[in-house]
Amino acid sequence: MIRTIKFAVVAGCIILSASCSKFLDEPSVTKLDQDQVFSDPELIETSLKGIxxxxxxxxxxxxxxxxxxGTDETQQGAFQMKSDPSKGGLDRFDGNLNSTQNHITNQWNIRWxxxxxxxxxxxxxxxxxxTPGSREAKLLGEASFIRGFVDFQLAMYWxxxxIADPARADQLGSGRQPLKDVWTFIIEDLQRAADNCPKTNDPGRATSGAAWAMLGKAYMSAPVATGLRDFQKAATCFEKMMGDYTLVPYQDLWDYNKPNTKEAILEFQFSNVYPNNNKIQFQIGSRxxxxxxxxxxxxxxxxxIVPTQYAYSTVENGGVWEAGDLxxxxxxxxxxxxxxxxxxxxPILxxxxxNDYDELLPHVKKYEDFRTDKHTDNKINNMWNSGKNIPVLRLGDIKLCYAECLNELNRVGAAVNVVNEVRTRAWGGTLPADKAWVAMSQDAFRTAIMDERIRELFAEDWRRIDLIRTGKYVELVKARNKWAKQNGSIQQFNTxxxxxxxxxKQNPDINPEDQNPGYH
Known part of the structure; x- marks a missing residue:
């Protein structure tokens, strides 16, 4: 036994030493390897599947x-906040939210x-x-879409x-680039995708509809300072694709027997079979x-993660939900x-x-997968194997984005009508007169649409971006996120x-002085 322990210690030291050496030698995840540039369609297809x-x-x-x-829609569960101070910083916005925070590092590293x-x-x-319409054009469009989409997220978050552009690698290096250049690059990618992606594609792969949708989101999300925010261009992008999709009954969106509905623009494809399970329910159910x-x-x-009180409460109780909203x-x-x-x-006292127990307070439901229950015939018996598709883009989202654009273009009446289309679906096809939106001021619409986006898109991974692009992040998180409100330390730089x-440390083109203001 003593020999076994000694062996384990020695082995551990060797592994640790190797790991440290590997870390020191590890290149930056943003650095482009130009030794391999793809041009062969078969090689590209293989690479795209991996991407x-x-x-x-x-x-x-x-x-x-x-x-x-760390949003006003969802927050971490209470036990996690107590047991994992580092991750807790994502909702408390305290000193644990810093450049060494592992979960933030992972989010950066898995995207690049x-x-x-x-x-x-x-x-x-x-x-x-x-050649337009060729297989090569399709592959170019899909790669451009993926780079544009992920760059969009990276730019919103960081x-x-x-800018990962091999054609200008010597000029750009791997350093951070001005916001206008970044967003110009994102828009160019998504425009190229819209021009080259096919109208239909295999489930889970990019289409021209997805590209137009994301190009519209880019135009309405680009920071005002870049001069690229353009609600008219965004609206035009949405108009080019919305007619190809149809709103379906809301419950169908979460029915694993009905994947890739007529409303789906892009869904990540999952199943209950490892390694294609998404494991989401394993994380978000009740202990x-x-x-x-x-x-x-x-x-x-x-x-x-659990819903914030604002996101699960009725209007009468200070939340978002109206009577009859399905x-x-x-x-x-x-x-x-x-x-x-x-x-x-x-059992968990x-x-x-x-007073912070939240295990029996409302929870996220959209990703529950009954096929994993021990009472079914699937014999899976573990919610770790949850495998429902996860929506990335769908028509309900885009209609609300379109309505925002119309409002910003001073077409408030038309914007209200579009929102009422989405709300009609939410009431099963017949919208009660007292639930229909009516004429309102442009500013009142801006407030109301943010609540409507919680109702329509709760826990679909758009809320942080919605709050950032509208300039509401700090204000609403501070007011509605329990942990941020308790701690009181969220500041504007936390956007x-x-x-x-x-x-x-690994990227020679990003120095400590390049860090986002407010962080060390």
Whole structure:
């Protein structure tokens, strides 16, 4: 036994030493490897499949929840806030939210290989003459879409970012670039995607509709300071694609028997079979339910994110939900009774959370997958295998974006009509007169549409971006996120994340003085 322990210690030291050496030798994830630039369609197709797989992985397991923490819509569960101070900083906005925060580093690191790999394809295909409508054009469009989409997220979360353009690698290096240059590059990518992606494609792959939708989002999200925010151009982009999709009953969007509905513009494709399961429910179910139903209860889990009180409450109780809105019970679980058993907090009182227990407060419901329950015939018996598709883009979202654009173009009446189309679906096809939006001021619409986007898109990973692009992030998070409100330390600079310390150390073109203001 002593020899075994000594061996384990020696082995551990060797591994640790190797890991440290690997870290010191590890290149920056933003650095482009120009030794391989793709031009062969077969090689590109293989590479694209890998890129899609890596991109889909961004929305799996716990990493798929990180960007939903720290908003006014969802926040971390109480036990996690107590047991993991570092991650707790994502909602408390305290000193734990810094450049060494592992979860922020991971979000940066998992995106850049997707961007740089797609960049090689764009470079390779752009170096040749691509015939419109050809297979090569399709591949160029898809790679441009992926790079544009992920760069869009990176720029929203971190501000100035490197530009992964092999054609200008010597000029740009791997340093952060001015916001106008970054957003110009994103818009060019998404325009190229719109021009070259096919109208229809295999499920989970980019189409021209997805590209037009994201190009519209880019025009309405680009920072005002860049001069690129243009609501008319955004509206035109949405008009080019909305007619190709149809709103479906809201419950169909969350029915695993009905993937890729007529409303779906892009969905990440998952199943209950490892490694294609998304594991989301394993993270977001209730630990109090797990105490009675075990892993084989399809809505048990670990409370990693829960709705804020604002996001789960009725209007009468200071929240967003109106009587009769069918989206409420599709989006959020209120009842935790499991086959006649009513869970209590008794089994988890050891957590010692005082008044902060939230394991039986409302939870995210959209990603529950009954196929994983021990009472089904699937014999999966573990919510770790949750495998419903995850929506990336859908028509309900784009209609609300379009309505925002119309409002900003002083077409408030038309904007109200579009919102009422979405709300009609939310009331099962017949919108009660007292629930229909009526004429309002432009500023009142701006406030109302943010609540409507919670109702329509709760926990679909758009809220942080919505808050940032509208300039409402700090104001609304401070007012509605329990942990941010308790701590009281959120500041305007928290709108952006810190550049990871590892990136600064590994990237010769990003120095400590390049860090986002407010962070160390």
């Amino acid at each position: 899609y797989s890596n991109w889909k992985a961004v929305r799996t397991d716990e990493q798929g929840l990180i960007m939903m923490m 290989p997707i961007v740089t790999e797609a960049a090689k394809i764009v470079r390779g295909m752009s170096a040749t003459t691509v 501000g100035e970012i490197p 109090a339910v797990q105490a009675i139903g075990g892993d084989g209860c399809y809505y048990s889990g670990y409370d990693k 989206r409420k019970d599709q989006a959020i679980r209120y009842d935790f009774t499991y086959y006649g058993q009513v869970p209590t907090l008794d 050891w957590e010692d959370l005082g 952006l994340f810190p550049i990871p310390d590892t990136e600064i």
